[in-house]
Amino acid sequence: MSESGVPGELGEVAGKRTGPARTRIAIVGGGPYCTYAMERLAASVASRAGSVELDIHVFDRTGHFGAGGVHSDTQAPTSFLNRIAKEVSFAADESLEDAGPLLPEELRPSLYDWCRRKFDETGDPRFDIDPDSWPKRYLHGLALRDSFSEYVRILRSHPSVTVTLHHSEVTDIEDLTEKGAAGPLVVTSAPVADAQNGAQERTPVDQVLLLTGHSYNExxxxxxxxxxxxxxxxxxxxxxxxxxxxxxxxxxxxxxxxxxxxxxxxxxxxxxxxxxxxxxxxxxxxxxxxxxxxxxxxxxxxxxxxxxxxxxxxxxFARPYQRASSGAKKNGAKKKRTGIFLTVESVDRLRENFGGGPVEVGRTVSRQIDYERHLFPLIVAEMWLLYYETLFGADFGAHLVDVTTAARQDFLDRTAGTASTEESVRKLTVPMERAVAEAVDALESLLLGRSSYTALRAEARPWCFDTLLWRYVDVVLGESARNRLEAALGDPAELASIVAGLESPSRHAVLPSGNLFSWERTLDPIAPSDQTSPEQYRKAMIEFMTTDHVWARQGTSVNPAKTAADGVWRGLRPVVVYAVNYGGLHADAHRTFLGSWLRQHNRLAYGxxxxxxxxxxxxxxxxxxxxxxxxxxxxxxxxxxxxxxxxxxxxxxxxxxxxxGRVPSFDASADIAPLYPNLLRRGLVRLWRNPHTGGGEDFVPGGLDLTEDFRVIRPDGSVDDRISVLGPAIEGQRFFQGGAMKPHANHHAMRNILCWLRTFWKQTTAS
The missing domain is CATH 3.50.50.60 (FAD/NAD(P)-binding domain)
Known part of the structure; x- marks a missing residue:
């Protein structure tokens, strides 16, 4: 049933006439990606030179246009977003590269701005939130629907654009070109209100954009x-x-x-x-x-x-509060950290020196590398560096960068080709381990009363003892302890006595030797000895969660463990994406990455x-x-x-x-909904595969094979310019396609929409 279940202006039929020269597009899936697509269409239609003859059909089986099912405003009120309100948006902004025309600023609110506006209008306490609040997910759904409605209003105000909303599930797409049909593609949908009666709609269109979001598998x-x-x-x-x-x-x-x-x-x-x-x-x-x-x-x-x-x-693990670093506070903005070990340049050198192939993966050619042997050692070393940079200060962090220069170069040019994962991690981290041991020895000499403050300050080192000491005290012991220690600096015995009576307010060990970084403990914080009975495991779980929550509240740039996890697994995620996408890993490594390591990634940084x-x-x-x-x-x-x-x-x-209680990986062949199995059966799409070069089994994760600008590739290798796909259906070939859009971040979701839009307008103009 078209236009059903949508209040106000969205429930009105546009009533504009169509003609043979018009472009007809079907957008299948009315969730967040659809909202982003409608925003870009709304902003660009008015700026197009000449007439824009466009009919837009939006299909969504839930009828929650703009939010879809998973992000809808009917979600349980116990579900929270895992991003603060000021860091969620709905429209392109100045950060988006080559965005084209932008909507007026008042039409580009963050989720926080939208909630404040609604609170001012209604007085409803649900909308009375702070910029740093963790909002309920249904609020995000409400804002998505409201934004979608606004973009539809803008589009419908154009004299030659129609928007029709179909509360229907699309079950099939048929290519009737060879049969002489009037339209190149026909979208078959089952109106939800009439589905039990077997009613169907058949909508002829020129272009299809599949934004179907999350489903689940048979x-x-x-x-x-x-x-x-x-x-x-x-x-x-x-x-x-x-x-x-x-x-x-x-x-x-x-x-x-x-x-x-x-x-x-x-x-x-x-x-x-x-x-x-x-x-x-x-x-x-x-x-x-x-x-x-x-x-x-x-x-x-x-x-x-x-x-x-x-x-x-x-x-x-609990997501940490985002604290600005001291340098960011001085500069008035959060400084984005770049990697030292884990960089795009490092990935390129690994491919050049140790990559297999070249291997044709879909329509791309790649020199494939391994995740555990090539990428994982860089990730661990980067976490080591960031952990101690946070614990001991930026001055000491710069020293660690210096002492690892030779090890980094050796890994990229020699070690990564022959050494095991454990050997590579060891070689990359040994220089840091030595430097950390020197720092720990100096700190504990002071804190345990073995050496005087004056003598330790006088020793020549490549890092400043004073800076390291007070950074450590601030992170681990807090301001009140710092005041007491400063007063006792001239008396080693008194200083040691004070230290003996201290406890860390953030549940760290008091002495630095108890705060050493361990990748194994980061990944498996509950020791095997605590896994021997149900009662002991429960007790250990509560103890770990208590510490984890305190550390999350201490926040990034302050808590070493949370900063290392967030700064590498979230902050440097684009490097991992660069390494993995388009068959960047060989088939077995890719299977292991998605099947195992991606879960570790999500647990550490996306809780x-x-x-x-x-x-x-x-x-x-x-x-x-x-x-x-x-x-x-x-x-x-x-x-x-x-x-x-x-x-x-x-x-x-x-x-x-x-x-x-999991969101399964997308698998077009196993999807419980009929659309993708039907597209595979008709030969309109094919599954992306990572070929096994050693004679083993190819890795076929379940996503579709697409060109870089998201057009589908058919089984014979030809490109169908009329069908494009975004969202979970492309995962496998590319990973990390979800997530609410973030403002001022050149966000990947809107970049993907913009890539599709350029192709769409090019084809529309050509036709």
């Missing part, structure tokens, strides 16, 4: 989820929920209510959404105790227990905000949230019972309902 197509389906089928009364979203529709009081034990497979963002929806979303409340701890008070409408599990057994993770910890402490299965837990049947079994902790937890 469970029996994956070995893991097929085992879950089969296990649940063997147990009378057991239920398997293959996709958690939309939460309110999939996880109802009827299937996950009181008395039920829910197993949730997933501990990242989706799994956390599931947990909060089943607790706080069922009326439970969190209250702050007098001692400061958050406590959960149940409503009685929750499930009896929620058993969460995953391969790692760990939740996503929820501390306020959310503090709720999760309160639920663990209350007991309703059961984490005891630990790492590598499996779903099995035990007689007529469905259980989650933890092989390391020994936990065996019976469950009634199993929820897949």
């Amino acid at each position: 469970p029996t197509r994956s070995e893991r989820t097929r085992r879950w389906v089969e296990a649940a089928a063997r147990v009378p009364g057991a239920t398997f929920v293959p996709s958690a979203y939309p939460l309110r529709e999939r996880l109802t009081p009827e299937n996950t209510g009181p008395g039920q034990v829910v197993g949730c497979a997933g501990t990242m963002l989706t799994g956390i959404d599931v947990v909060l929806h089943l607790t706080e979303g069922r009326g439970g409340v969190f209250r702050r105790a007098e001692t400061g701890e958050l406590r959960y008070v149940p409503s009685g409408r929750e499930p009896r227990s929620i058993v969460v599990f995953s391969e790692s057994g760990l939740f996503a 929820p905000v501390p306020e959310v993770m503090e709720r999760i910890q309160a639920l663990v402490e209350h007991g309703i949230l059961d984490v005891s299965a630990g790492p590598r837990a499996q779903v099995e049947t035990d007689g007529d019972t469905l259980v989650v079994r933890g092989p390391r902790t020994g936990a065996v937890r019976p469950i009634d309902v199993l929820v897949d």
Whole structure:
């Protein structure tokens, strides 16, 4: 049903006549990418020289135009964005390279600006937020829909542009050119309101832009989820929920209510959404105790227990507050850090010196490298550097850069070709380890009263002892400790006595030898000795989460661990993207990266905000949230019972309902929705593949094969200029396509939209 379910002006039919010279475009998927596309169309239509004869058809099965299903304003109110309000936007701005015409500034608000405007208009306390607030996700959905409505209004104000909204699911696209049909492509859709009657719409168009967003895969197509389906089928009364979203529709009081034990497979963002929806979303409340701890008070409408599990057994780590560095504060802006080890130039040298091939991957030619042998050592070394630069100060960080120069060059030109991953990491970090040992020895000589402050200051070093000392004290011990230590500098015994009685307010060790960087501990913060029983694992999990939340609140540029993770895995993500995309890794390495390392990447740098993770910890402490299965837990049947079994902790937890609390990787051939399987069947698209050069199995992650400007490639290798794709459907060939758009960041989502738009206008003008 066209134009259904949309209030106000969006519900009105444009009523403009169409003619044979008009360009007809179908945008399939009405989520955030659609909003961004409509913004660029709205801004550019008015600036086009001459007449613009354009019919725009937008199809969305949810009817939440502008937000779509996953980002809709009907999301559970317990779900938060993991980005602050001032860092979410909806329109192109001056930071976007070659953006073309921009809309007036008042039509380009951040999410914070939009909320403040709504609060001023309505007085509704939901919109009364701060720039640094972590907003609810439904607010983002409301803002997306409102922005979309504004862009549609602008487009419809043009005398020769129509916009038609179809509350329909697109099920197929047919190319009828060879059959003499009137239009080159026909979009088949099933109107949601009439779907049960078998009604269909067939819309002829000249161009299609697929922005379908996240779906989920047929469970029996994956070995893991097929085992879950089969296990649940063997147990009378057991239920398997293959996709958690939309939460309110999939996880109802009827299937996950009181008395039920829910197993949730997933501990990242989706799994956390599931947990909060089943607790706080069922009326439970969190209250702050007098001692400061958050406590959960149940409503009685929750499930009896929620058993969460995953391969790692760990939740996503809390995202740190973003603190400006001292240099940024002086300059009035946050300075973007560039890598020393992990750089585009390093990737290019590794390809030149050690890359295999050249190998033709799709329509690109690549000299492929390995992730674990070539990239991972650079990532670890970069984290080492950033950790100690944060702990000991920029002066000491510059010294570490100097002492590693030879090791960096040797790795890029020789070591990376022959050494194992462990050997390469060791060679890159040994110079830093020596320098850190000297710094630690000097600091502890002072703090333990072995040497005088005057003598230590007088020693000749390539770094300043004073600068390092007070940076360490500020990060680890805090201002009050600094004042006491400064007063006792002339008396080594008194200084040592003060240090002996100190505790770090940020849960660091007091002495620097207790604060050394460890990649292994960063990745696996719960020691194997704490994984030997359900009770010990639960205790260790709570201890780790307590520290993690304190460190997240200490923030980047202050907390060494959080700065190293955020600064490398988020700040230098474009380098990893550059190395991985378009078959930059050989097939086996690419499979391992997406199947394993990407999860580590997401856990370290893309977790929820501390306020959310503090709720999760309160639920663990209350007991309703059961984490005891630990790492590598499996779903099995035990007689007529469905259980989650933890092989390391020994936990065996019976469950009634199993929820897949993960967002699966896109797989066009296994998608539960009919569109992509139909496109594959018709030969309109093909899957992207990374060929195995050693005679092994090619890696086919499931995304579509596309040109660099996002046009689809057919099975015979020809390019179809009429169909373009953005979003999750292109992952595999390229990774990291999600994320809310960020202002003043030349954001990748809007860059992708702009790339498509240039091609679209070129083709429209040519026709």
